Amino acid sequence: MPMRLARIELKGEALRRLSPALEADREQAISDLLAENRFLPAVGGPGPYALFLSIAEGRLAFDIRAADDEHPLSGVVLALGPFRGLIKDYLMMVDAHVQAVADGGDARIQAIDMGRRGLHNEAAELLMQRLAGKIEIDFDTARRLFTLVAVLHQRA
8 A cells, every 4th residue: 555654764862762661662653653554745756655753953854755765755844842742741651651560550550541542642633733734644643653753852
């Protein structure tokens, strides 16, 4: 199917210092995205696509290429400002989840997971809104891409 991502790479300094929980989230998001996604840039050739995702100078950069990585097709840059609060909350929830697992609090873990799902939903809607007219993605793809944005943005 041509309207999809066949390859995803993250670029950034933050990737060298991921906690085990964020590394697991990164791996799961990429695995889930590669298994199923909808991704169609407004400008570009036929898919499938490779996505190189990075953060530079306070902006989120989508470098979209042909899946064989030989032909740059399109680029989209988004300001991170609208996402900062959601990213901060997401990273706090990851830390809280790790602590709840260590403490063995099943009810707390469930509450954190529910909050995390709600936050992912809100972030996915925002990402879809910000990419409208630039890249067509579905809700699940947006949720997983937000996870990757949060991982790229985390600080040591």
